[in-house]
Amino acid sequence: MTRTILIADDHPLFRQALAMAAGNVAKDARLVEGATLASALLEAQAADDLALILLDLKMPGAEGFSGVALLHAEKPEVPILVVSSEAAAGTAQKALRFGAVGFIGKDSDLSVIEAAIADALTGKRLAAPVDPLLDPVAAQIASLTPTQLKVMLGVMQGRLNKQIAFDLGLSEATIKAHMTSILKKLDVQNRTQAVLVAKALGLAPA
Template sequence: MERVLIADDHPLVRDGLRTVISVAFDQADLFEASSVTEAVEIVAREGDFDLVLLDLNMPDAQGFSGLTLLRDRFPSLPIVMVSASVDGLVVSSAIAHGAAGFIPKSLKRSQIVGAIQAILAGNIYVPDDFGPASDAMTEIDQIRQRMDLLTPQQRVVLGLIVAGKLNKQIAFELSVSMTTVKAHVSAILTKLNVFSRTQAVILANKIGFTGP
């Protein structure tokens, strides 16, 4: 992990997360934002980040509007919600809005590090006591539900990605422009809530998806 953005309006929380990350990932370059607006400006200016830790309650956001804004502007950006609340509905809503994970501020330092490592490995992290077990969808159900969000053309593109095709090869096979292919790939990553083509392929393989 090379670059991390900590977005929280409380300096003490930012300092705490900075300490945890700097100790566990001593090569990481850390950035801080005290609002969603500032976070957007930093990402737009600095480019790619490996991870964004975003506080649920920011002064210039309501509900998950900050998460939604960042996901819309930067669809490949892994964003993790951080909050003092561990309500099951809040956690599930964060994941549904595209968060790569949900880390309670009450976690021990070692647990926060473990959560970050799990997210960097491509997993979606939620607290162990998240929600009633009867309400939790299985991983396969979650993947299939995300797949259902894809348009027919996006399913075709994903099938070609799974087959190992590059963007230029997909463009040739479908007789479309590279711009169109890139738009499809970006939409696929957003809808599947993943941050790379490799992670999309991993999800597809878990349910045996090879294309329409």
């Protein structure tokens, strides 16, 4: 049985380092790479045997935790291990809230990265912090489909329905239908409230 590991990072040298670590841990795995969020999403969609995503938070097309949220929405069953230069505890906690299973700094030793990859592949995950106010909102955002999440990010950028429709290659009527579903899932009345909900969790637009 084959399995694929996706390495999503815009720095070639760090992708090479992550590939070395992943190869050492999972010698049977096929390694694919994405240098932008868009290319990483395409690789994730194409891999039926995707077993793990190694994700840099800051890569072209991703801001805040939009990369984690979008990849988790696309492949909710696949563990996402965030590898980031941001070592703040708050960053790790928010990444976990959006669907990541672990968080390690880019300055970590190779052995630490390999151990984290091994843990993620065996199903081990760090416990997300409990927040009675934010957790229900996170669950609501997690209920959005990949397309709905992309529409939500477009709204956060201040784009009109027709502009979002053009960006996603959909009709304006389809975007309106998605907005109706988004408002219902987030339990809000309008676009402004939906944006506030997303920003409350640090979900920045791509």
